[in-house]
Amino acid sequence: MADIEIRAVRKSYGKNPILHGIDLAFASGEFVVILGPSGCGKSTLLRMIAGLEEITGGEIAINRRVVNRLEPRERGCAMVFQNYALYPHMTVAGNIGYALKVAGVPKAERLRRIEETAKIVGLFDYLDRKPAALSGGQRQRVAMARAIIREPSVFLFDEPLSNLDAKLRVTMRAEIRKLHQRLSATSVFVTHDQVEAMTLADKLVVMNKGVVEQVGQPLDIYHRPASIFVASFIGAPAMNLFDADIDLDGACLAFAGAKLLIDRALAAQLGAGTVTVGIRPEQCIVAPDAKGGVAMKVDFVEELGSGRVIHLELNGHPFAACVDEQTRVRPGDWISLVMPLAQLHVFDQKTGRRIEVDLDPRAVRGPAGQPALVTV
Secondary structure, eight states: OOOEEEEEEEEEETTEEEEEEEEEEEOTTOEEEEEOOTTSSHHHHHHHHHTSSOOSEEEEEETTEEOTTSOGGGTTEEEEOTTOOOOTTSOHHHHHHHHHHHTTOOHHHHHHHHHHHHHHTTOGGGTTOOGGGSOHHHHHHHHHHHHHTTOOSEEEEESTTTTSOHHHHHHHHHHHHHHHHHHOOEEEEEESOHHHHHHHOSEEEEEETTEEEEEEOHHHHHHSOSBHHHHHHSSSSOOEEEEEEEETTTTEEEETTEEEEOOHHHHHHHOSEEEEEEEOGGGOEEESSSTTSEEEEEEEEEEOSSEEEEEEEETTEEEEEEEETTOOOOTTOEEEEEOOGGGOEEEETTTOBEEOOOOOTTTSBOGGGOBOOEEO
């Protein structure tokens, strides 16, 4: 196992900056997932850890040894690529054991380790086949076996499941997680798929435009997103986000013709101006009547089997709410949507960063001492 430290790391291609001073620390044995949209710099960072990309500035240390100038083979890392990168003319056994052959490991020892590794990934019966005779999932297992046989201190995964179908991705996620638990090596996994990130990560790193937006445990990031970007990127369906004007006199947040009642102390804490407010679709409540909620028109309904997502519209602003299969609505219907204060997130509109406020409904009261909810 190995710990990894990334200190003020920058990367530029000519005059085009890609990474803008990344600072991260990964503990030995952690499964770290770096999540972000295409072009955010996550794969570039992974390749810099592996030694496949030069570092423009800063340092990367593995087991407290700076590796900036070390060759990839000297870093103790093994990488699994998105496109498998298998030798088509070699058998599964040849692909798995190639690194050992190059290193001059005796044939008997090499064959023993190939067989042991193939058993770990469920490929023992396929050692004589060539990649063309394998499924996508089997090819990815060969790529993982080729990494495992080197007994690295660090596993690096560059979107390894992107080429697989949805069902196989679920299976391979479970296999990768079990493999990590069995080998206890430090793993760094890059993906743009938030489901992969949430299900695999011990530590989640969310990146955007070459910077780190937030680092933490997956559920912590889900429940307390540090920025508008994280709030909108994590979660499916995406968080409802809307701009709200702070009304100090009326002690409310006004948006799209509706008002969110808050107490005067909270209004004073936020101050006059505009903030961005968010709430997740699964935390919205469809009220049985028009009281206590905002009247919204149903645009369309997504059927998910176990439930449904209602897509709504309020004066041109889209909203979404997750409901169970017993809640029956049709396009064109009007419903009353309630947004509990305790589930709201508030962000500074200029910086995009989270504003920490007390939205506990026990402390924030509306008319007649009732917990403050959205009202028209």
